[in-house]
Amino acid sequence: SQQGEEDPQALSIQEGENATMNCSYKTSINNLQWYRQNSGRGLVHLILIRSNEREKHSGRLRVTLDTSKKSSSLLITASRAADTASYFCATVDNTNAGKSTFGDGTTLTVKP
Amino acid sequence: NAGVTQTPKFQVLKTGQSMTLQCAQDMNHEYMSWYRQDPGMGLRLIHYSVGAGITDQGEVPNGYNVSRSTTEDFPLRLLSAAPSQTSVYFCASKTPGATYEQYFGPGTRLTVT
Numbered sequence: 001s002q003q004g005e006e007d008p009q010a011l012s013i014q015e016g017e018n019a020t021m022n023c024s025y026k027t028s029i030n031n032l033q034w035y036r037q038n039s040g041r042g043l044v045h046l047i048l049i050r051s052n053e054r055e056k057h058s059g060r061l062r063v064t065l066d067t068s069k070k071s072s073s074l075l076i077t078a079s080r081a082a083d084t085a086s087y088f089c090a091t092v093d094n095t096n097a098g099k100s101t102f103g104d105g106t107t108l109t110v111k112p
Numbered sequence: 113n114a115g116v117t118q119t120p121k122f123q124v125l126k127t128g129q130s131m132t133l134q135c136a137q138d139m140n141h142e143y144m145s146w147y148r149q150d151p152g153m154g155l156r157l158i159h160y161s162v163g164a165g166i167t168d169q170g171e172v173p174n175g176y177n178v179s180r181s182t183t184e185d186f187p188l189r190l191l192s193a194a195p196s197q198t199s200v201y202f203c204a205s206k207t208p209g210a211t212y213e214q215y216f217g218p219g220t221r222l223t224v225t
Contacts, residue, residue, distance in 0.1 A: 009152075030210035042116075042202055042216030043155070050211070065218035088154055097143060097180050098210035099170070
């Protein structure tokens with residue numbers, strides 16, 4: 001079964017608003033990563049947060065991680081129409097290979 | 113760099129046919145993986161490899177074989193296609209280890225009738 005579960009499944013907002021997506025997982029992790037997928041394309045890495053970190057920023061992205069609750073959130077501030085995509089969290093295990101397990105994703109639509 | 117390339121982009125198979133999905137990367141990544149993505153869902157790991165000559169099963173390996181004879185290539189073979197294997201297949205590569213991002217190919221959309 002999937003390690004990561006995301007909510008909401010779909011989110012529709014106006015340009016300029018903030019978008020928040022949540023991810024919950026079940027087992028211990030080394031880190032958690034967020035990826036973006038534009039329609040019909042491969043996934044692109046956005047940001048990585050280690051298990052000993054609580055918050056991380058990258059441009060308009062803010063990620064939080066709460067290992068006690070086994071949850072993470074991705075906030076996109078001042079959204080743009082170009083942010084329209086599906087967003088996936090991926091938990092990475094502690095093996096030498098560092099395998100990833102993906103959630104089912106949140107589909108974000110930003111209306112101009 | 114071309115990154116991760118996949119061929120073909122689209123494929124239609126009849127039930128029982130076999131085929132190989134090709135994946136290549138030019139970033140000298142030791143770790144490569146195959147995922148399938150069904151409509152409205154995330155990616156599920158089929159097989160992965162941490163280097164040439166080493167492969168291992170992921171979450172959904174049944175019906176698929178892989179081999180890794182070179183660092184660059186990681187083909188995925190469907191032995192006897194079934195309608196349940198209709199999906200989009202993504203190949204990815206990265207440096208082995210937990211704190212590295214994966215680089216994904218553009219995907220192969222496979223339909224089995």
